[in-house]
Every structure is written in structure tokens, then in C-alpha cells.
Amino acid sequence: MRRYGPAVLLLLVGAAVLRISLFSVLYLRYVQPGLRPYLIASGALLALLGVVAGVRAAREVPDDDPHDHVTDHAHTSGPRLAWLLALPATALLLFPPPALGSYSAAREDAQRAAQGVGTFPALPAVDPVALSVAEFSSRAIYDREHSLTGRTVRLTGFVSRGDDAAWYVTRLLVSCCAADATTSKVRVRGAGAPATDTWVTVTGTWHPKGRLGSPAAWPPELDAMTVKQVDEPSDPYEKR
Structure with missing residues (x-):
């Protein structure tokens, strides 16, 4: 042998x-x-x-x-x-x-986009508008035009939990591979939390908080209208 x-x-x-x-x-x-x-x-x-x-x-x-x-x-x-x-x-x-999930997300401090307050391209006119978790987060924290105001958005990600009763729709962002993954997450308000690591699509509206670009604006929040459990996508990561 x-x-x-x-x-x-x-x-x-x-x-x-x-x-x-x-x-x-x-x-x-x-x-x-x-x-x-x-x-x-x-x-x-x-x-x-x-x-x-x-x-x-x-x-x-x-x-x-x-x-x-x-x-x-x-x-x-x-x-x-x-x-x-x-x-x-x-x-x-x-x-x-399995793909990285809530455990990996919980190990990191709040992840903030490497950019200052500025303007973003106009959103599509359709509602709800499908956004990545990272894009929603960037607009919520840094967009001086407040393009999310009055818009209904749809986010898809897995469920992670905070130290308190809060829960988040979360995605991991990669540049090359899972080894360089960082976390992007949005706190969901007004809806019960599904099981951790469950994949969901959340539809809702932006809940403003804190001054733009400040730590108080993190993590961004969403007032939920609907929460629907979905299958994990074949490509679970968002790209930078």
C-alpha cells in the first residue's frame, strides 16, 4: 500500500x-x-x-x-x-x-465603509428596490442626499444576533476568498427574529439614526414590513 x-x-x-x-x-x-x-x-x-x-x-x-x-x-x-x-x-x-455565517460575523467589530459622507447614484424608481446589505449600509450611513428616505427596500441575508435582543440581516463581503471576509449587517426592527443563520428576505423602510458618518449611525436599521425565509443562495457572499 x-x-x-x-x-x-x-x-x-x-x-x-x-x-x-x-x-x-x-x-x-x-x-x-x-x-x-x-x-x-x-x-x-x-x-x-x-x-x-x-x-x-x-x-x-x-x-x-x-x-x-x-x-x-x-x-x-x-x-x-x-x-x-x-x-x-x-x-x-x-x-x-458550510459558508461562513453568524459566528464569523459576531467575531468582528462594526464594519464601516472606507469612505466619507458623499452622494450616491440615484436609486431605481421601482419599489421595493433590491439592494445588497452593503449598499444599503453605505447609503444609510454616508449618503448626504438621504436617498433611502421614503423608499421601500428589499434585503437578503442570513440572520445574526447581537448581545441584546436585536437581530440583523447579515452578509459577508469578500474581495478574493472567504479568508478576507468582512461583515455588513442591518438591524431589523418590528419583526420577530428567525433562527440564527436562517436566510431571509426582509422588505422594509430605512430607520434613520445618528449623524451621518458617525459611529452612532452604525449599524443601520430597517423597519420591517415582511420577513420571508428563503434558501441560501449558491453564492452566499457579496462582492466588494
């Missing part, structure tokens, strides 16, 4: 990468959509190398020279340590972890 160890590991890792990138959209839990071709190419290359390594191992003639047994024993610890790579690969292949 030791002869085929490297081949099995390569095949296992390659299969795990292809599992999330070629045969599903699970890769969106970890990286941006634009990285999919690279994941597929990497997974295919690893699988191909595994096949090649397996064929070469099968063609090798076992060496029964007793003088080589000491050398073989010295190298045994290397392959055994390499097998540790099989654990995360197997987990990814069989049990892909």
Missing part, C-alpha cells in the same frame, strides 16, 4: 477540488467565481498526476534486498505524515463545510 500512497493522495485531493469546482458550485463558499477555471485545472492536474503515479508504482518491481530494509524504515515516517493530508481532502470530498 505504501507504494501507492502518493498516487492515492494525489487522486483524493484532485477529486476533492473537482468535487467543489467542476461538479458543483460549492467553491463559491470559499473563493470568487472568477477563480473556478483555476480550481478545475488544478484538480484535473492533481488527478492526472495521481493516475501517472499509480501506473508507475504498479510497474515497479519490488526490491527484496534485505540491506534496504533499514533505509525503508527510515523513510516510513515521511509517508505516514503525508497521509495526514488525506484527512482534510476526505472531509472536503464528503462533507464540504
Whole structure:
């Protein structure tokens, strides 16, 4: 079995990468959509190398020279340590972890857009207007024209909770992958809180508070009209 160890590991890792990138959209839990071709190419290359390594191992003639047994024993610890790579690969292949959720959001302080008070493009005339959580937050905190006033908006995200009884519709923003995720959230008023990490679409109106651009304006708030439970989207993250 030791002869085929490297081949099995390569095949296992390659299969795990292809599992999330070629045969599903699970890769969106970890990286941006634009990285999919690279994941597929990497997974295919690893699988191909595994096949090649397996064929070469099968063609090798076992060496029964007793003088080589000491050398073989010295190298045994290397392959055994390499097998540790099989654990995360197997987990990814069989049990892909979920997207980041309320636990990740709760670990961060309030996230504020890196911009000053200013103006924003006009919103579409239709009501309710669908906005990302990040866009709603930016307009609520920094828009001197108060473009959200009198508008009905629709936000989609997962439920997270604060230290008090407050609950939030929350999204994580990524630039490249899940490792750089930051939090954007809106406090929901006037509606009972669904279960934590439940995905919901909330329709409502902006509830102004605090001076624009000040810490008192964070987090922005929404007076809810409706709260509807929805399925988690295939791409759970908002993009910067």
C-alpha cells in the first residue's frame, strides 16, 4: 500500500477540488467565481498526476534486498505524515463545510465603509428596490442626499444576533476568498427574529439614526414590513 500512497493522495485531493469546482458550485463558499477555471485545472492536474503515479508504482518491481530494509524504515515516517493530508481532502470530498455565517460575523467589530459622507447614484424608481446589505449600509450611513428616505427596500441575508435582543440581516463581503471576509449587517426592527443563520428576505423602510458618518449611525436599521425565509443562495457572499 505504501507504494501507492502518493498516487492515492494525489487522486483524493484532485477529486476533492473537482468535487467543489467542476461538479458543483460549492467553491463559491470559499473563493470568487472568477477563480473556478483555476480550481478545475488544478484538480484535473492533481488527478492526472495521481493516475501517472499509480501506473508507475504498479510497474515497479519490488526490491527484496534485505540491506534496504533499514533505509525503508527510515523513510516510513515521511509517508505516514503525508497521509495526514488525506484527512482534510476526505472531509472536503464528503462533507464540504458550510459558508461562513453568524459566528464569523459576531467575531468582528462594526464594519464601516472606507469612505466619507458623499452622494450616491440615484436609486431605481421601482419599489421595493433590491439592494445588497452593503449598499444599503453605505447609503444609510454616508449618503448626504438621504436617498433611502421614503423608499421601500428589499434585503437578503442570513440572520445574526447581537448581545441584546436585536437581530440583523447579515452578509459577508469578500474581495478574493472567504479568508478576507468582512461583515455588513442591518438591524431589523418590528419583526420577530428567525433562527440564527436562517436566510431571509426582509422588505422594509430605512430607520434613520445618528449623524451621518458617525459611529452612532452604525449599524443601520430597517423597519420591517415582511420577513420571508428563503434558501441560501449558491453564492452566499457579496462582492466588494
